[in-house]
Amino acid sequence: MPHARTETSVGTYESHSTSELEDLTEPEQRELKTKLTKLEAEIVTLRHVLAAKERRCGELKRKLGLTALVGLRQNLSKSWLDVQVSNTYVKQKTSAALSTMGTLICRKLGGVKKSATFRSFEGLIVNKYTLNQGRN
Template structure:
């Protein structure tokens, strides 16, 4: 390239705006315009050649991937996996993970404490004089309705048997009442 051609290619020598092309063309000599036209053709040919080479490389790449069994879905999975690994290696992710882990441990401890408190309160209620009195009344009702105490079950068994006994007593009364009418 000669110095005139190099001057034309410098960014600061190119005018800007809508009339830049017309203004620049008017300032160029016929010889300079011809040089630029030839260079334009050469660059366009190089771009076209590079596009052909790129298309051929892309076809070859697709062929190799097909032979290896690499599908777009496989590539997507690999990209996502790599992206997740990249994210997991960041300081922000590690700090957030540690914070959430600590919060989870604290929540677990709090829930365990609440469960212990509730269990303790239920035991206190079961051992309270009011509950014992209620339990004795249910036992008494059961012995009056269902006969002598057959087993020493827990409170739930006592309630169930008392309910069954009162249901059968109600049925007996209903049958006798129907016979009298």
């Protein structure tokens, strides 16, 4: 399919199939080009307005004594707080706590099994069991 390259008003080129261009009448093409030009001009204006507002914001922050480092610290603190209250973080902390608790319980039970008291109790149970098996 043959392609044509058209230049937009900001100097970028876009590729269109020539059949798409042929489907538009000359007035339709002019109207679309006019709309495109207006839209691109509006985008440029909005960029200028945004840049001016960002400069003004920077001036106000300087007057208030807020430096980039203070702002960064505040953003990091807020982000960390957001992470801490997130469901995922809470679930991970809960999972880690349960895992730690399980490990501690296993260690304690291992220590209990090795104790003299448990061994003597275990010996009593085994003796009772073997005596009952002998009677049956």
